[in-house]
Amino acid sequence: MLREKYPAGQIKIYANDADLLNISTAPNLIFAKTNVPAMYDNFIAEGRNGWHFKTEIKDLILFEYHDVLQNNQFPPVDLIIVRDVLSYLAVEEQRKLLEIFKEKIKPGGILVVGANEVISDEGWQSVAEGKIPAYKKI
Numbered sequence: 109m110l111r112e113k114y115p116a117g118q119i120k121i122y123a124n125d126a127d128l129l130n131i132s133t134a135p136n137l138i139f140a141k142t143n144v145p146a147m148y149d150n151f152i153a154e155g156r157n158g159w160h161f162k163t164e165i166k167d168l169i170l171f172e173y174h175d176v177l178q179n180n181q182f183p184p185v186d187l188i189i190v191r192d193v194l195s196y197l198a199v200e201e202q203r204k205l206l207e208i209f210k211e212k213i214k215p216g217g218i219l220v221v222g223a224n225e226v227i228s229d230e231g232w233q234s235v236a237e238g239k240i241p242a243y244k245k246i
Contacts, residue, residue: 111151111165122182124174134171137161176208177201184214192222203229210245219243 125131138158151165194202220242232243
């Protein structure tokens with residue numbers, strides 16, 4: 109979707125997981141075409157064992173093992189999507205993670221959280237439209 113919205117934009121996606129097996133196998137994801145909405149047809153290709161994302165899409169993504177509660181060396185970003193992570197953390201860990209996000213996200217950047225997660229910390233303004241809770245760094 110980002111590539112369609114910003115065809116000439118510089119896009120880099122940092123995909124993290126604290127599960128080493130999940131993140132190490134993610135670039136080789138194979139799926140059934142019936143599991144993919146038609147709007148993504150331009151970004152997938154059929155392989156020997158099933159469907160996969162085209163190389164030009166996979167090249168936009170850096171898959172890396174990382175515990176989000178530990179600082180990282182990523183540059184400032186415009187968008188952070190962390191769906192259904194905060195609700196699994198203790199309150200103090202939630203605060204720590206939100207502080208890390210404040211440091212990493214550019215001014216005006218957007219933080220997307222899980223459907224049942226609400227951010228009430230200072231420095232974030234709700235910009236949610238529809239079902240996806242999103243907050244802008246202020």
